[in-house]
Amino acid sequence: MSMLVLLALFCLVVGIAAGFLAGLFGIGGGMIMVAALAFALPFVGVPEAHVMHMALATSLACIVLTAMASTRAHAQRGSVMWPAVAWLAPGLLLGGWLGATLAGRAPDAWLRIGFAIYCFVTAATMAAARKTPAKEGQGAAHGPLLSVAALPVGALSALVGIGGGSMLVPLLVWRGHAAVRAVGTSAACGLPVAFASALGYVVAARHTDAALPLGSIGYVHLPAAALLALGSTTATRHGAALAHRLAHHHLNRAFAALLLLMGTAMVISMLR
Secondary structure (H helix, E strand, O other), rough: OOHHHHHHHHOOOOOOOHHHHHHHHHHOOOOHHHHHHHHHHHHOOOOOHHHHHHHHHHHHHHHHHHHHHHHHHHHHOOOOHHHHHHHHHHHHHHHHHHHHHOOOOOHHHHHHHHHHHHHHHHHHHHHHHOOOOOOOOOOOOOOOHHHHHHHHHHHHHHHHOOOHHHHHHHHHHOOOOOOOHHHHHHHHHHHHHHHHHHHHHHHHHHHOOOOOOOEEEEEEEEEOOOOOOOHOOHHHHHHHHHHHOOOOHHHHHHHHHHHHHHHHHHHHHHHH
């Protein structure tokens, strides 16, 4: 079996897992896709110095489609707070573009270290979150705080290849919203940040003279992104359905466990 066929099957399986997690946690599946792509892309000729750049960019390109499917699933259940999305979107767009531009010039090793640190810090934050949900309406779903927070969230999302859910969910929970509504809202916010970030990585690749694989547009590996999206968009509704059946504290703990797993995987890849 050729390496390209193996990559195709690998991306489909990873996409299904990522889509399920996108629906369950509102994260766009970005973390699991970045870790998987960082492992697989060297086998299809991606230069070592640009493996993480392509993993991040390809993950974000896929999240554009995954976020659309996840948002639809959550919106049908009434868990998307659209006023919050409207306040967050402009900052997410600008932050995503700026973060991708910065990441395009950063060394591969720095991106790996940043990804791992981010996973561990966010896992600790979610594990320490309140165990009982606040009464609905205790926190505002709009306002200057969300607008100010959107810019760094977008930038950091681009730097670690995610849709921003692992930052937006804790922020919205901290403001007093139930975890399931925070998840639905963050899923909707994944679309603007992923679009701006992926576009930023396409433009950033103009500054490199490395030979990137056939089928790539900038740092985005289109075949891998398409296959990941094919798998992920079929599984988001199942994750969203499970999110509405889990208790609040169970959702937080599962979210933290996922982050620890992704951070550990990246540390292992650096040691190898």
